[in-house]
Amino acid sequence: xxxxxxxxxSGDSRSDGPRSDGPGSDGLRSDGLRSDxxxxxxxxxxxNAPLVAxxxxxxxxxxxxxxxxxxxxxxxxxxxxVTFCAIALVASVGLIVxxxxxxxxxxxxxxxxxxxxxxxxxxVGEDFGALPFIFGTLVSALVALILAVxxxxxxxxxxxxxxxxxxxxxxxxxVELLAAIPSVIYGLWGYFVLVPVLRLHVEPxxxxxxxxxxxxxxxxxxxxxxxxxxxxxxxxxxxxxSITREVIMxxxxxxxxxxxxxxxxxxxxxxxxxxxxxxxxxxxxIILGMGRAFGETMAVTMLIGNRAEISxxxxxxxxxxxxxxxxxxxxxxxxxxxxxLVEMALILFVLTLIVxxxxxxxxxxxxxGTPRALA
Amino acid sequence: xxxxxxVKDLNAWFGSTQALHGINIDMPDKQSTxxxxxxxxxxxxxxxxxxxxxxxxxxxxxxxxxxxGDMEIYGKGVSAVSVRRxxxxxxxxxxxxxxxxxxxxxxxxxxxxxxxxxxxxxxxxESSLKKAALxxxxxxxxxxxxxxxxxxxxxxxxxxxxxxxxxxxxLLMDEPAxxxxxxxxxxxxxxxxxxxxxYTVVIVTHNMQQAARVAExxxxxxxxxxxxxxxxxxxxxKPSDKRTEDYITGRFG
Numbered sequence: 001x002x003x004x005x006x007x008x009x010s011g012d013s014r015s016d017g018p019r020s021d022g023p024g025s026d027g028l029r030s031d032g033l034r035s036d037x038x039x040x041x042x043x044x045x046x047x048n049a050p051l052v053a054x055x056x057x058x059x060x061x062x063x064x065x066x067x068x069x070x071x072x073x074x075x076x077x078x079x080x081x082v083t084f085c086a087i088a089l090v091a092s093v094g095l096i097v098x099x100x101x102x103x104x105x106x107x108x109x110x111x112x113x114x115x116x117x118x119x120x121x122x123x124v125g126e127d128f129g130a131l132p133f134i135f136g137t138l139v140s141a142l143v144a145l146i147l148a149v150x151x152x153x154x155x156x157x158x159x160x161x162x163x164x165x166x167x168x169x170x171x172x173x174x175v176e177l178l179a180a181i182p183s184v185i186y187g188l189w190g191y192f193v194l195v196p197v198l199r200l201h202v203e204p205x206x207x208x209x210x211x212x213x214x215x216x217x218x219x220x221x222x223x224x225x226x227x228x229x230x231x232x233x234x235x236x237x238x239x240x241x242s243i244t245r246e247v248i249m250x251x252x253x254x255x256x257x258x259x260x261x262x263x264x265x266x267x268x269x270x271x272x273x274x275x276x277x278x279x280x281x282x283x284x285x286i287i288l289g290m291g292r293a294f295g296e297t298m299a300v301t302m303l304i305g306n307r308a309e310i311s312x313x314x315x316x317x318x319x320x321x322x323x324x325x326x327x328x329x330x331x332x333x334x335x336x337x338x339x340x341l342v343e344m345a346l347i348l349f350v351l352t353l354i355v356x357x358x359x360x361x362x363x364x365x366x367x368x369g370t371p372r373a374l375a
Numbered sequence: 376x377x378x379x380x381x382v383k384d385l386n387a388w389f390g391s392t393q394a395l396h397g398i399n400i401d402m403p404d405k406q407s408t409x410x411x412x413x414x415x416x417x418x419x420x421x422x423x424x425x426x427x428x429x430x431x432x433x434x435x436x437x438x439x440x441x442x443x444g445d446m447e448i449y450g451k452g453v454s455a456v457s458v459r460r461x462x463x464x465x466x467x468x469x470x471x472x473x474x475x476x477x478x479x480x481x482x483x484x485x486x487x488x489x490x491x492x493x494x495x496x497x498x499x500x501e502s503s504l505k506k507a508a509l510x511x512x513x514x515x516x517x518x519x520x521x522x523x524x525x526x527x528x529x530x531x532x533x534x535x536x537x538x539x540x541x542x543x544x545x546l547l548m549d550e551p552a553x554x555x556x557x558x559x560x561x562x563x564x565x566x567x568x569x570x571x572x573x574y575t576v577v578i579v580t581h582n583m584q585q586a587a588r589v590a591e592x593x594x595x596x597x598x599x600x601x602x603x604x605x606x607x608x609x610x611x612x613k614p615s616d617k618r619t620e621d622y623i624t625g626r627f628g
Contacts, residue, residue: 261538265456
């Protein structure tokens with residue numbers, strides 16, 4: 001109680017402090033009022049009410065008169081600026097699509113939809129089909145996801161739940177650092193380290209124990225779909241892990257407590273209260289990682305073996321849409337050749353759109369019926 | 376079985392700040408005890424020590440002895456998981472699992488125990504929802520609606536049903552009605568009145584009228600100390616400590 005009159009006293013002292021100091025505090029005490037601001041305004045103590053009511057009012061008045069016109073103008077400028085930004089973004093996407101369609105027109109009219117299903121890639125005879133590249137793009141991304149998703153969710157869970165708090169920031173930073181390494185460096189590392197390891201140790205092991213699946217058979221070059229998928233997995237791991245980490249941290253503490261109070265062990269708590277709630281966010285992270293895997297060019301080009309063929313075995317060399325464009329664009333001499341490469345770019349673009357759309361649908365179907373407030 | 380709660384010399388810390396100082400209290404079986412006191416007096420920390428939830432926060436420490444029935448909560452070889460399966464808890468903010476249906480919410484605790492029998496599960500879900508006075512309102516869309524689609528008061532009763540489904544001996548409630556409107560609050564209070572016939576209930580509350588309405592016993596906490604523990608009626612009419620009297624008559628807090 002004794003501390004309460006102080007704020008009013010200091011407020012009063014700006015005009016005529018000592019006079020209203022006494023009555024103000026007395027009135028409060030005898031009334032037994034215990035709260036501060038609203039009561040003091042309605043308190044009829046002389047000199048108190050006008051001061052509190054006027055002081056902010058006059059200040060605001062003088063300031064807002066100056067800014068009234070300015071703020072209307074500033075509002076207009078701001079509105080136009082952000083509208084321009086939005087339009088520029090949409091327009092550039094539109095222009096890219098337009099350019100891709102125009103440039104690939106020659107190839108489209110020559111091969112039609114057969115372009116998507118043919119397995120021929122013959123620059124000399126000017127006969128092209130995109131199927132091996134579509135296959136390579138999808139399979140290398142799939143291999144990458146199969147390897148990276150469990151690893152990144154595990155990493156995220158370790159970072160949020162198990163890791164001692166002292167080393168947590170260091171490890172988190174290291175994971176994010178992985179994302180900042182230029183892809184050509186991954187390519188080089190893959191060339192000198194990953195490929196020999198795959199050829200000498202991993203591939204013979206897989207062929208011995210998993211060869212019956214047909215996925216791991218044939219000659220072991222080191223270079224090939226498996227190498228490309230592995231390097232992609234390492235490259236998308238930090239994206240998925242860091243977003244998953246943030247999604248997991250965003251799950252409210254009350255959810256964890258709900259599970260723990262029911263007698264859940266740590267793992268059960270993570271399963272029913274954390275991962276379950278974080279599912280849409282984790283899916284979003286996986287989609288972002290997949291987008292990167294689709295478009296990644298340099299490291300894949302260095303490791304995939306660059307052969308336009310479809311093989312069941314992951315040991316076999318392959319090719320992807322992105323890496324064939326990067327590899328052959330400079331040497332594409334004929335108009336049809338060039339146009340076919342641009343059409344590949346268009347296919348990659350559409351493929352990304354379709355996969356993102358499907359993924360969005362998946363997220364929607366999971367979150368349907370769950371209020372937004374939760375996540 | 377006797378499920379009274381006996382607390383001896385309980386101390387609790389957050390980092391280097393001591394939140395509870397040598398609490399001694401004996402709460403009788405199948406009665407409800409209200410914990411009152413101003414904000415920050417340690418009343419939530421106290422109930423969270425009773426089912427070992429306090430230690431789930433980082434940098435926390437507890438010592439002392441807490442016995443519920445024959446189980447020593449902080450005894451050697453007693454796991455926090457087994458403690459929490461016998462001592463249920465309802466929190467201030469309703470926290471149903473939003474991705475689960477109403478049915479799955481109630482069954483979630485049982486599923487953790489690996490409950491195999493479908494039809495038995497149905498029966499327990501129904502009886503728990505009935506005990507929580509929610510059955511009539513939700514029986515038609517048990518599996519259709521998410522736990523989060525209910526109103527705040529219904530969500531809180533769902534959380535009570537979820538806690539009851541595992542058949543605990545004790546139910547701890549940490550300001551269970553403070554986030555709810557008056558009508559939902561009175562429903563929860565009626566419910567507590569029913570529940571204390573079967574369970575030992577400990578309820579933390581800010582609201583002294585609520586303590587007077589639902590609890591046989593009341594403990595008054597101040598600055599991490601337990602000032603007084605007595606029959607609610609006596610606490611609110613003839614408290615023996617001056618500080619209790621000051622708090623109850625609204626002199627501070």
